Amino acid sequence: MEFALILLGSLCVGLAIALIRARAERAADWERNRRELAEQRARRDAEFKEQTERTSALFDRMVEGLLVVDSVGRIRLANKAASALFGLEGNAVAKTTLEATRNHEVSALVSRVEREAEVLGYELRIDSMGAPRFLQVNALAMRGNNGASDGAILVFHDLTRLRQLEGVRQEFVGNVSHELRTPLSLIKSASETLLDGAKDDPVALQRFLQIIDKHANRLALLIDDLLLLSTLDSGGLRLNKQPLALRNTVQDAMDDLQPRALMRDVTLENAIPQGFIVYADSDRMRQVMSNLIDNAIKYGREGGKTLVEARTLEDGRIEVLVTDDGPGIPKDFQDRIFERFFRVDKARSREQGGTGLGLAIVKHVVQAHGGEVRLEGESGRGSTFILNLPAPNPVR
Ligand code: ADP
16 A cells, blocks of 8 residues: 555656656747747847848938838828928938828829829929929829829939029020121121112122121131130140240230230230240130230220239149230129120120120130139229139149
């Protein structure tokens, strides 16, 4: 009996131990599984985060603005360019397009693309940081596997720069046409007057032929200047740079312009030292000097003086100065003086046979030499045009 009880007791103890062991093993298994699952989830999360960051970095590098919205029009993603265009503050994610962009047209476009599946080439004008911007939008609806709406993608191309260039081009064409039309109509009316009978009067014949000659010359000058500017614009001007004795170049330009200076009783003074060398294209440098000295004669003081000087700066660069003692150029106009067709006094310029392109040519030619041109002087106190040119050591 006693033996049976002992046997039963030890059986019970054995069973209890086996049970405890089994439970401990289950708990260890469970803990192992839990840890593995947690590690797998952490790996997936890290991969997902890395992928999302890589995608966002890619989208942020796009020049175009990109908005991705969900099926109820809330923003899922806005790249850097879109944030800059619409001034999106902080995180725009989860806001509606209207809340984020404060632009009704954008939110109307989101609704429209839902209905039409795609909207291409939509033109949008927005105010971005106080300045108008012209955008072209392409929008595409996204659908889930079951065909249900899954939001939309909107891509914004900024066309502002193109529009501005188009405006500049149109203004230029308008100016050119106007400049060509003026001398042409004068030539036409002079020839008509001659044909109508003035040719039989020797005095009238002489006068009208002079008008025709003057305006034909003006047309030729204008066309030469336009062609040169277009060559400069296209970067097609070939410069034959070589060491140049600047005093001689300036003297050649002054000799050509002496008759015009005499007509206004202007003294031309060449104060450039003998042996002063610049590294430049001889013909082009002569043209630059000629344009500046011609302006100084035309717009300077009658009976005044035009002075050309040069100096070497500490860094080895060279400055050439063309100074007159005329009325100068009012401060308000000084920023625009190198623009094509810009004139302070249109009538005066035309009357003097100006094309309105002289200073634009000076600026471009000097830039093609690696230099810059600036104007100094106050209204009423004459003008000094200063060319800053590279040091005269030829680059081999
Ligand atoms: P333009 O053919 O009219 O002379 P430019 O481009 O050479 O054209 O000069 C542009 C305008 O700048 C001129 O119409 C004139 O109003 C002004 N200007 C240029 N040089 C001078 C100067 N030395 N003094 C006063 N005004 C000047």
